[in-house]
Amino acid sequence: MEDEHDSQVVTNRQIILKHYVKGFPKESDMILTTAAVELKVPAGAGEAILLKNLYLSCDPYMRHRMGILHDSYTTSFTPGQPIIGLGVGRVVDSSHPGFEKGELVWGMTQWEDYTLIQSDVESLFKITNKAVPLSYYTGILGMPGATAYFGFHEVCSPKEGETVFVSAAAGAVGQLVGQFAKSVGCYVIGSAGSEEKVDLLKNKLGFDDAFNYKKEPDLNIALKRYFPKGIDIYFENVGGNMLEAVLLNMRCYGRIAACGMISQYNLEEPEGVRHLFEIVAKRIRMEGFVVFDYYPKYNKFSDTIISLLDQGKISYVEDIVEGLENAPSALIKLFHGANFGKQVVVVARE
């Protein structure tokens, strides 16, 4: 009996935040440690589940949580504790009546081999469709997919024939926004930070055109060239001088869905954006959104996406890194645009 019990204790590797981060995060801001974990929900844990983490998601918003936050929509990570993030996992043990051993879920977990989830168990989504890659639940079928879907369809109010501009267009969200825009008959152009990404957008993802913003000395001039009649819809992922240039190129009654501003996340002080008077003169609606607000509609969204995937009508590009130990460098890639598609970390394949 002692043997049986001991056999359930395994090593739990963890990626720990060493300290609050200022400026660009570095690998040395995180550290790999090991602990022991018993493969069952501890007595006294209440209604909880023990998750074996399979895939972890690297997302830009995580940068906020690495720093000190005040009055934010999210909270800081705790130095000395594992990084918290979205992921896909398998239930190893459960004392929660809603979850059974063996079930697959996606939602908030931690950067480690095994995570005990005590609070917010209900916020996990069960994965029932297993015909798609499990990693997709960190991307097209997870938070970034829902962000693109609801952000585009509900915040942008798209109409057939309108012009759409997507920044960070080869990223986890942007690549889907472009495809959704095409699906409703819009003309869509994306910007990205390498020739390889531009090629992906134009030749694999169906964007009408794309450009490498790093090769453009003047973004305002670039946008005037790509959108001679102006932009009806801007899906904002980057902020800063791109937003400034976009404002000068918006059309009357244009809409800006403010999803993220990755260019600003590693700055000690955010940049000022000029030309906001364009919002008045052109009657622009700029609207921020956070995907959590749309989660009650998740099932309808996932049914739609799975159907599109089944029919081969939508593509998704992932940048998959193997091994929990490589999660810190994978996360950091995001802030240098070094990821090619959705950044995923494989902790275990089953």
Added chain:
Amino acid sequence: MEDEHDSQVVTNRQIILKHYVKGFPKESDMILTTAAVELKVPAGAGEAILLKNLYLSCDPYMRHRMGILHDSYTTSFTPGQPIIGLGVGRVVDSSHPGFEKGELVWGMTQWEDYTLIQSDVESLFKITNKAVPLSYYTGILGMPGATAYFGFHEVCSPKEGETVFVSAAAGAVGQLVGQFAKSVGCYVIGSAGSEEKVDLLKNKLGFDDAFNYKKEPDLNIALKRYFPKGIDIYFENVGGNMLEAVLLNMRCYGRIAACGMISQYNLEEPEGVRHLFEIVAKRIRMEGFVVFDYYPKYNKFSDTIISLLDQGKISYVEDIVEGLENAPSALIKLFHGANFGKQVVVVARE
């Protein structure tokens, strides 16, 4: 017969734009000239009306038209030609079937004693209610009134109990926004640039509170003090560092109606506004609007306002300057916050 004809030619004083303006406008950018005008619509003018201008309106947006504009919602004035602006006038002669001699109208006219209106005659609004001061048709019953009414009720989506902040609150628009906000049960605070204006807001116009932004070394700290729980609705009239401070103090799902940004109009280069990421994190909707879009609903608006005026439920403060020759200095006052309420110029009283 010659005498009778001559008696109809009178002097037409005109305020001419001398040249395009950079930076703050000066009186010397405008010049008073005189011409002769025959008091009838010239033969060959087509369907036109000759207007005797009574009241002229000084409005911040006019600053744009004094400079060189590209791709704007409005066009530049023409150097050497009279300033164009809103006003109230009486029809002196008409060859237009829709207008008769003696009728009162408000709408776009020119800064002169008499204006021949050939195009856009249909955009003039007839004044039928004469129980209110005629000058009100440059303010509470004209463009600024409609701006406040539609901007607040239709762009801000106000709900009872919400907190509202109005900048330039003692101006032509702001003073009404505050009163409309109170009428739907909001808590409203205004900012203005003098103690006298603050007193007006608090003690005459029914604002819950008001402050002098010039006395606040840190607008973010000031707003935190006045709105400890944050701002639900911001009616934006000034832009620049006030907008930046407001963004830090908005509540989740807050709305910013972008009406104007007067702090930016005289700058060679607009200031950058930081903290736009707050729009994402707090799901803020910032929406520009231009009152022309609401003019089809003008009659309903004016009926509402006239009823409120009749019942003594709304106040309006005007800063009335006598004489066309004083129109340039009256306009310039706006950009220094030297007007006390709606800036009006009396050209003639009847």
